[in-house]
Amino acid sequence: MLKQCEGSHAVAEAVALCRPEVICAYPISPQTHIVEGIGEMVKSGELKDCEFINVESEFAAMSVAIGSSAAGARTYTATASQGLLYMVEAVYNASGLGLPIVMTVANRAIGAPINIWNDHSDSLSQRDCGWVQLFAETNQEALDLHIQAFKLAEEISLPVMVCMDGFILTHAYERVDMPTQEQVDAFLPPYEPRQVLDVNEPVSIGAMVGPEAFMEVRYLAHAKQMQALERIPQLAAEFKSVFGRESGGLIRSYRTEDAETIVIAMGSVLGTIKDTVDEMREAGHKIGVLGITSFRPFPLVEVAAALKHCKRFVVLEKSLAVGIGGIVATNVRMAVTGMGLKGYTVVAGLGGRAITMKSLTGLFEKAGRDELDPVNFLDLDWKVVNKQLEREREKRRTGPAAEAMLRDVGAVAARNY
Amino acid sequence: MSALQTVKFYQTGTFTVGNRLLAPEERSVQANMQRTNSLNSGHRACQGCGEALGARYAIDAAMNATNRQLIAANATGCLEVFSTPYPETSWQIPWIHSLFGNTAAVATGIAAAIKVKKQKGQGQDVCVVAQGGDGGTTDIGFGCLSGMFERNDDVLYICYDNGGYMNTGVQRSSATPSAARTATTMPLGPEPGNPFGQGKFVPAIAMAHEIPYVATATVADLRDLENKVTKAMSLRGARYIHILVPCPLGWGTASHDTIRMARLAKETGIFPVFEAEHGELKSALAIRRPLPVEEYLRPQKRFAHLFGKNPAVETIARIQAQADKNIRRYGLLSKEAA
Numbered sequence: 142m143l144k145q146c147e148g149s150h151a152v153a154e155a156v157a158l159c160r161p162e163v164i165c166a167y168p169i170s171p172q173t174h175i176v177e178g179i180g181e182m183v184k185s186g187e188l189k190d191c192e193f194i195n196v197e198s199e200f201a202a203m204s205v206a207i208g209s210s211a212a213g214a215r216t217y218t219a220t221a222s223q224g225l226l227y228m229v230e231a232v233y234n235a236s237g238l239g240l241p242i243v244m245t246v247a248n249r250a251i252g253a254p255i256n257i258w259n260d261h262s263d264s265l266s267q268r269d270c271g272w273v274q275l276f277a278e279t280n281q282e283a284l285d286l287h288i289q290a291f292k293l294a295e296e297i298s299l300p301v302m303v304c305m306d307g308f309i310l311t312h313a314y315e316r317v318d319m320p321t322q323e324q325v326d327a328f329l330p331p332y333e334p335r336q337v338l339d340v341n342e343p344v345s346i347g348a349m350v351g352p353e354a355f356m357e358v359r360y361l362a363h364a365k366q367m368q369a370l371e372r373i374p375q376l377a378a379e380f381k382s383v384f385g386r387e388s389g390g391l392i393r394s395y396r397t398e399d400a401e402t403i404v405i406a407m408g409s410v411l412g413t414i415k416d417t418v419d420e421m422r423e424a425g426h427k428i429g430v431l432g433i434t435s436f437r438p439f440p441l442v443e444v445a446a447a448l449k450h451c452k453r454f455v456v457l458e459k460s461l462a463v464g465i466g467g468i469v470a471t472n473v474r475m476a477v478t479g480m481g482l483k484g485y486t487v488v489a490g491l492g493g494r495a496i497t498m499k500s501l502t503g504l505f506e507k508a509g510r511d512e513l514d515p516v517n518f519l520d521l522d523w524k525v526v527n528k529q530l531e532r533e534r535e536k537r538r539t540g541p542a543a544e545a546m547l548r549d550v551g552a553v554a555a556r557n558y
Numbered sequence: 559m560s561a562l563q564t565v566k567f568y569q570t571g572t573f574t575v576g577n578r579l580l581a582p583e584e585r586s587v588q589a590n591m592q593r594t595n596s597l598n599s600g601h602r603a604c605q606g607c608g609e610a611l612g613a614r615y616a617i618d619a620a621m622n623a624t625n626r627q628l629i630a631a632n633a634t635g636c637l638e639v640f641s642t643p644y645p646e647t648s649w650q651i652p653w654i655h656s657l658f659g660n661t662a663a664v665a666t667g668i669a670a671a672i673k674v675k676k677q678k679g680q681g682q683d684v685c686v687v688a689q690g691g692d693g694g695t696t697d698i699g700f701g702c703l704s705g706m707f708e709r710n711d712d713v714l715y716i717c718y719d720n721g722g723y724m725n726t727g728v729q730r731s732s733a734t735p736s737a738a739r740t741a742t743t744m745p746l747g748p749e750p751g752n753p754f755g756q757g758k759f760v761p762a763i764a765m766a767h768e769i770p771y772v773a774t775a776t777v778a779d780l781r782d783l784e785n786k787v788t789k790a791m792s793l794r795g796a797r798y799i800h801i802l803v804p805c806p807l808g809w810g811t812a813s814h815d816t817i818r819m820a821r822l823a824k825e826t827g828i829f830p831v832f833e834a835e836h837g838e839l840k841s842a843l844a845i846r847r848p849l850p851v852e853e854y855l856r857p858q859k860r861f862a863h864l865f866g867k868n869p870a871v872e873t874i875a876r877i878q879a880q881a882d883k884n885i886r887r888y889g890l891l892s893k894e895a896a
């Protein structure tokens with residue numbers, strides 16, 4: 142059914158359609174509306190046979206999820222930013238134990254300085270935690286990916302993060318096609334755990350493993366991600382046959398046929414990039430886009446194939462691998478090893494900094510002329526940065542850098558981002 | 559022919575009565591030939607480990623009370639490590655270890671899953687017990703524990719208190735007693751051992767949550783411990799049992815003295831043994847034969863620095879004052895003894 146609703150609400154409804162049995166929640170912007178929405182559905186009785194637990198921290202949220210999933214219940218939670226970091230020990234534990242929990246990450250920057258706005262630092266900080274990470278481009282895709290996520294997670298016994306841009310998607314009102322319960326039931330079978338805390342067949346879960354088998358157990362986690370690599374496109378196809386639309390998959394190319402330059406990105410910024418590319422195409426630039434939906438497992442072969450005929454690629458990412466450059470870019474470079482392509486990393490949109498078509502056009506034109514640096518920072522105010530560096534050279538007690546830099550920037554409203 | 563010997567029902571020196579003299583239903587779970595052996599032999603605990611003993615008593619009693627419809631979540635620590643080196647396990651019930659500090663929350667999750675499954679007609683009534691050491695309970699797991707209490711989740715949490723982080727080599731926890739030597743509170747400097755004025759007594763904090771049931775116990779009073787676990791299993795909601803479990807390795811005591819040490823902790827007032835319901839003290843196990851704290855402290859190497867050539871009289875007096883306060887606060891003196 143077509144409806145106009147907030148991204149968070151669409152996700153809440155989609156999760157409810159998946160018949161979750163245990164949901165635990167701890168509030169953090171911009172995730173709040175999702176769990177509020179599901180909480181309301183449980184409290185009103187609209188969502189039956191589901192326990193909604195208000196926990197005291199994200200660490201508890203993931204821990205409750207571990208317990209309920211191990212006891213055989215379909216389990217969901219959502220978080221963002223500091224919340225994701227606060228639960229990290231349990232995040233690794235959930236994947237180590239092979240528990241198919243589904244979690245929405247409403248992507249948000251990580252402090253300090255504290256910042257509630259969107260970038261991908263939070264989930265990308267967990268790139269090696271063993272969870273599958275799927276990035277939604279639109280609210281429709283966010284909704285759809287949750288339905289796929291439960292199926293994928295439960296089939297391969299691995300937890301799945303569905304990442305959606307905080308505010309940009311979570312708080313945006315858009316038209317979505319909400320599936321029916323019958324459609325979701327037809328796609329998503331009941332959860333059949335591989336291991337479960339069952340009094341009729343007692344097992345010990347999560348005990349110690351020494352050097353004699355630890356490598357093998359860990360390798361299995363990798364093997365499961367490789368299974369996911371195969372299953373994700375198949376699930377997208379199965380999804381299409383039930384729901385009638387394209388959603389998910391590993392990667393998605395846009396106007397790359399004869400492209401000399403391919404821009405690679407994840408999440409909602411793909412929309413702005415595609416618009417920019419459309420304009421540039423009209424102006425005669427041979428440019429295309431590659432969207433990555435599955436960041437973990439990372440589709441090395443598919444990315445390489447998608448970039449086979451281009452001359453250069455630009456990875457535009459909302460994350461910063463401090464001390465080296467880009468996180469996504471590092472992964473892409475691994476995919477294109479030996480292909481002789483020119484590659485550029487562009488760090489953009491940190492902490493909610495707007496990514497405009499104007500800036501992108503300038504950036505891509507420069508890329509086309511191979512005038513970019515290996516690592517670039519889109520719209521970085523060098524004046525402010527250099528002034529602070531200068532201050533630090535001149536004086537010892539410079540105080541909080543963030544405060545001084547914000548003073549130099551002046552009133553935020555004066556900036557026309 | 560000599561006169562008839564008087565029949566003694568009580569063993570000399572103790573107040574315990576032999577099981578065989580009791581009606582079958584009053585006999586201890588441990589005395590039952592069909593007892594479940596919740597913690598099977600073959601585990602790797604040290605000889606005389608109070609925690610192993612406490613866990614077997616407690617979980618056997620819980621299994622007995624629930625007709626084996628029981629699942630356990632276990633914190634990282636000695637109990638976890640010595641009971642389950644994969645592929646071996648000592649447990650007879652479904653058991654999960656997740657992390658050091660999240661056991662109460664994991665148990666909450668299990669209880670939630672059980673509730674939903676039952677609601678859906680897909681599962682039976684199964685009880686959940688969470689267990690951890692004092693470090694996993696009073697320190698790193700405290701947030702999750704308090705959350706579980708506050709929500710009144712349907713979990714019995716059992717803390718095995720051996721007064722320190724034993725699994726990592728005997729470091730100080732917030733349950734380490736004053737003056738005790740640990741690897742991080744060495745008997746050095748002006749205030750040797752663990753400083754006074756620190757630490758917390760989590761049973762009292764559990765009571766402040768006004769949960770249905772809070773109890774303390776030791777491995778010296780087996781029947782009392784079993785009764786408390788059995789009672790806890792008859793209730794729903796958040797329940798807490800804090801068991802004092804001497805650790806020969808960490809305390810520097812002889813393996814055969816574990817039960818004696820637990821009894822001394824209770825008889826000196828160092829460790830108050832009581833029951834509380836909904837935040838109110840209901841009963842306390844009386845001290846039958848009051849003893850000075852010295853009797854408890856002296857056999858333990860972790861207090862050896864108090865008894866050298868120049869005994870730390872003042873420090874011992876401060877510990878005595880702590881015990882006296884417990885005796886007053888929990889009304890521990892029996893009429894006989896008072």
Ligand SMILES: Cc1ncc(C[n+]2csc(CCOP(=O)(O)OP(=O)(O)O)c2C)c(N)n1
Nearest residue numbers: 635636658691692693694722723724725726
């Ligand atoms: C997050 C985390 N921090 C530290 C540890 C190391 N650690 C494992 S067991 C343990 C001590 C456990 O002490 P306690 O809970 O009192 O149980 P005991 O071994 O004394 O029975 C520590 C510190 C850990 N496993 N995880």
Ligand code: SF4
Nearest residue numbers: 603604607636805807
């Ligand atoms: S160190 Fe202490 S608690 Fe740990 S197994 Fe040995 S006696 Fe038991």
Ligand SMILES: [Mg+2]
Nearest residue numbers: 691692720722
């Ligand atoms: Mg301990």
